[in-house]
Amino acid sequence: MMEHEIAWLHNYLTVGALLFGIGLIGFLSRRNLIVMFLAVEMMLQGVSLSLVAWCRFHNDGAFGGQMLVLFIIAVAACEAAVALALFLMLFRRRGTLDIAVWQQLREEDQPAYVDQQIPELPEPARTDWPKLPPAGVRPEADPERTDYRDHV
């Protein structure tokens, strides 16, 4: 029924717009390169939803909207591969995924952006390590060579 078709379209476009917007916020505000990229993928998903909705609304027998989404997926795959390679290179250079480290392209006389305050990590909860049986002497643990990371 036509009313329903409009409702379908309306709902999907709303969800698409929201996905796009949330992805945009994520892209703008997150500092981790990879999380930024995830946000971009989310924006693409928002667009894909809208396209498919329009395809259905117009009852497009040629699947125009869906085709476009398919190519979006293909391009996203390329983009992901190249971006990932670049991220790896950046990470090898500086050992961090922080995007704010890469700001050399600013004008020469401009001051660098420096974070004002870094929220402290909450103190990790005390871990109850398993106790050794009484027969043995507890070995001296080398903090540099622990098998466990201190926290997840």
Add this chain to the structure above:
Amino acid sequence: MFDIKTLLIAIPALPLVATLVTAVFGRRVLRQRSHWPVVAAVAGSFLASLLLLNEVHKAAALEDSNQKVGYESVLALWTWAAVDNAYDLDDETDAQGSQTKDFRIDVTLRADPLSSIMLVAVTLVSLLVVIYSIGYMHDDPGYWRFFTYLGLFIFSMTMLVSVSNFVLLYVFWEAVGLCSYLLIGFWFQKREASAAGKKAFLVNRVGDFGFALGVFLLWTTYGTLDFHDTTTKDDGTVAVAMADDEVTTAGVLGQERLTEGNYKTGAVATAICLLLMLGACGKSAQFPLHVWLPDAMEGPTPVSALIHAATMVTAGVYMVARCSPLFFASTDAQHVVALIGGFTALMAALIALTQTDLKRILAYSTISQLGFMFLALGTGTLVGVVAAMFHLFTHAFFKGLLFLGAGSVMHAMGGVIDVRRFGGLRRLMPVTHWTFLFGSLALAGIIPFAGFYSKDTILLAVHAKEGAFYAVLYWTAVVTALLTAFYTFRAFFLTFYGDEQIPPEAGHHAHESPGAMVWPLRILAVASLLAGIVLYQWGSFDGFIRKTPSLDYLARQADLAAAEDAVAGHESVEHDAHFAVMAQSIVIAFLGVGLAAFFYLGDRKEIAAIARAMDRAGLYRLSHGKFYFDTIYKFLVVWPLEGIARLCYWIDRYVIDAAVDFCGMVPRALGASLRPLQSGLIQFYALAMVLGLLILIGSLLMCTL
């Protein structure tokens, strides 16, 4: 197999290819073998020129019965530029009834007696000079560069001679000028050499400017710049006109204009001729633009021989000869040409008397001889023009020979060229001595050497003209001939006779030059001896070169005049005059040689006495100081120009630059205010993009709703 068209293309193409090869591979691959491509190419060109001469000779002989004026064969290669409706015919219509004409430049080559004989002379001298250079330039660090430049020059010169169009003529006119500049300044580390190159270039600019104006005036006057006639075909293409094409556009020196004598007279003609003459003065070093040629001797001696004696400097003569119908239309212009030629000849000879630099003596001699040629051209008669070309031809040989000989001496003396510092070299350098003697005899005009015949024909031509003006010029020429014989043998005796004296710079070089240098001397010596007799006595040069269309035109005019004269019965008078002039010329030549022998083979005290006497009168200093032309130019031209340049510099620095700086300040200030936007933070840029997107969507929304 070797038809005229193939040969015409081959003659310039071979040196061009050689130039490219040498330019590309010379520095790294060929190195001390850089001469091979050029030698091979120029030898090929020379052979092609000979074949071309032969073909043209045969063809010209066949043409006799035809209606055409002279013989010419034009080869159109491609269209270089074309502008439709470029020329307004003011109230005239051409054969198609059109009010306007198209401007087009075709790359065309022509073969006629004048160009073919020039090509032979150019390529022969080039070949010998190139071979000579192998010995002269060996071990020079710029060996490959020298041969590249030489190849480029030979290409340009052959093109200059064979093009059939004023624009291309101008192009290659400039090209040879460029080569001249490059080669004068070949040893650019030497301050004098680079300054001389610059001077030559700048002085030539004055002449070339006049030449360019002349070409413009030609275009507006005649509506074409082609030498030959062209025809418009049905399909709109333009081609070289053949004999039976009906609709043709008359070229400046084309058949149609020549047969009808359709040349403008009066002020326009005089203006054209004078402007062209200005160009010729620059290139051929005539007064008042002669000052660059002596300084050009700073270049390597083969260059002096090839460019500044035998070929390039004669381009002016060639051009005036080629355009003789234009000059024929203006008596005033003829007078100017003759006056300049006569004056230059005398002046340069006077300067040459006292110079001590062997090459400069020869340079002033070249100026003087070129003056002779212009004097002959200034007569405006067929005899005169042919005489000028004849002298050009022979002069190329013996002046090339003299320069090469001087180079040989210079080579042996370790670069010393001052005649006061060496002497008595005849035993040390026998071949150079003998060949130099041949050249000197030819230059002095001793019978039966080539110079005698050509100079004699010039004197005859001038003598044949009536009127006080030409009478004065004739006696000037006679005096000049005397001076020529004197200074030539002065140089010869100072160099090769007297006590043997070798400057310390010579070192181990003080011996006869190597074979590559000696053999060209021998060949040129033979040419200097025989060229005159062979060509003059058999009359073949005269008869052949008259087949050139522009000269044939003169011949027809002369025939008309001769028909009138025949009534008056001048024939025998001329014949008598001929012998008189010849006798006079012989006597004068021997007189000059004798005087030189008297002064310079004998006791030097007499020279000193005369020199002191001359000095007291100020004459010696005047001559030795080259009539102070350089100083005069410095006061009249250089200093005012420098003043203007300083003024311009000041204006540029403090007015124009300040304005530009101010203009630059504005965006800089703008940029400074916007610079914080370039924060380098990627997310800031993304935010800016989003804001832009918002504005875009918002405005779209406003429009839609």
Add this chain to the structure above:
Amino acid sequence: MLLLAVEAFVKIALVIAGLMGGTSYLVLLERRMAAWIQDRRGPNRVGIPLTKIRIFGLGQPIADGVKFIFKEEFTPGHVNRLLYFVAPVLLLSAALAVFAVVPFGSVLPPVLGGEPIELVIAPGVNVGMLYVFAVGGIAVYGVILGAWASNNKYAFYGGLRSAAQLISYEIPLGLGVLGVVLMTGSLQLDKIITQQAAHGWNVLVQPLGFFVFAVAALAESGRLPFDLSESEQELVGGYHTEYSGIKLMMFLVAEFLHMIVAAFLIVILFFGGWHLPWITGSEHMVSGWLGGWLEAFLRVGVLLAKVLAVILFFMVARWSWPRFRFDQLMVLAWKVMLPLGMVNLVVLAVLVEYGKQMADALGVGEVVLVAAVGWITLVVSWVVTAAIIPAPGQSQALPIGAADSIDAEPAQQREEIEP
């Protein structure tokens, strides 16, 4: 509607029960196979509890299961609790979800006069084969998240290896499937079976595709030549090092389920599914004796027998071949399997497009021609590959990390030369 729901529910229950029971007894079977291969007896003692009846150790799976369920479930203190719990559940559900589109027979004759009952949980899924891939892709998360959440370096290495391996081998797997899909023209598994029943089994027609697919499927199931993610000798237990109790059982069952899925897919895609010539008929619908019931059950039996045969092959393979090194694993995926899959696909595409014309021109049957070309392709590519890829002894590849130590010294020298 209700009937449909009931039917689906019954089928789901049947499949899950069958899979769970089958898995537990396959574990027993595997242990017995291992014992047989290693010339020992294996678990043969557990029978009916409280009696002395041993029945060849058939009670062993029940005992194992009970032990797993009642064992203390120890959760280390340093794990990321949420993902630590989610991972096994995710893995097991993904492994089970694959069976939604995998048929375990053809159809049953109509019971209540309605439509015949399809012996697959979700009949008529257009994208059947792709669905398998999608769910397989989700399964990777179970491994990698469990490994990360364990917060243990052995588990972490196992997870990373597993992720790389699974992603890499999905490509040859897909290429192998594409050949079949190209022949069939459908992604639905039951249609693929019907097509083979009509035109011959794919294993005869495209042996190269079968080879590629079988190797990739073995790698995807993570069994021994390819079990780098959990290799006991290096990584203790790989991604489930820190797991115990029922969560460990979930991982192990899921692993077995992967193998079963691989076996099912190999059988369905290449061995004709339920089809056995001259015995089971070749139409999708059943007919014949007992209203078709006999044929229907015969088909189920044939299918399961084939699957069991493949599983047995897997088990023999497990105890016969040594484990790959990781770089060899990657070389095999990207430099051998991928090109071979491409070759297979290209050859098949040409055959599908021009096979009929060529067969007519040569005067042979199309199937014969395609099969001949397929076998020639296999032989040729095998020879070429063997010529190109160096034998293990001559391999230039170095273990990961070895290259760094070799390069380290020159790098230092370079730094000294270039200030």
Add this chain to the structure above:
Amino acid sequence: MNDSPWVFILATLLGAPAMWALLPGRSSRGRMAGVALGSAAGGLLASQLHGVGDWVDSSLFAIFAAVTLVAAVATVTMRNPVYCAVWLALSLLGTAALLFLQGAQFLGVATVVVYAGAILVTFLFVLMLADPEGRAPYDRMSWEAALSATAGAVIVGILTMTITTVLAGPRKTAQDVALSNPDGAAQAIEEHDRALADGVLTERHVARFGSELFGRHLVAVQVAGVLLLVALIGTAAIVAGHETAPQETPPEDENEPVSSAARREA
């Protein structure tokens, strides 16, 4: 259709501070407030949803949409990047389900296979390799959270308002005409459903999709293939060319662009 743009504006106004509060850098109490605000905004939006077909479709849509959006918000706001990726995977699954609901079966599966199965796993891989702890300081900060939240909210507001106003505007289609005629309504609906079943909702969806893809869009497919190949080669070149690239020493100059976070890392 009782669409009122004001509801969307209100939801946007609530959503922006909700996102701001949820983004990294706030206290946990602020996050609770963010969750509350976000739920309110979500509820407002949900009230604007339209019924689609029968209750099964409607509820399925509501569930999938909720999963997608909640997972999306979680993706953006999680402090631990591994969690971000996992939530994005869930969001992608929700998207895939929504695509299925629209009849785009192939795309749904492709999304899961390519995005969730390959791309995201690779990212997870790198994330785990790069920062196994997941406790980097830069993940606990955001850049200008308020500004970006506002920008995103404004975009969403504009988009949704456009949707409502445009779709609610007067439309004259054949179906509308039929709908205005009560007698023809049933027939029109039937016709439309049949058309849909023949069109995008066709039984043979994948076959039709494939024939369109390799028919009309063949060139685009080729181009996409070339693009993928180029990306493959480029990636290999980028990574392989710098196998032994030394770790860049941090610049000594204090004015150089190193955030304090990076310095702490070092």
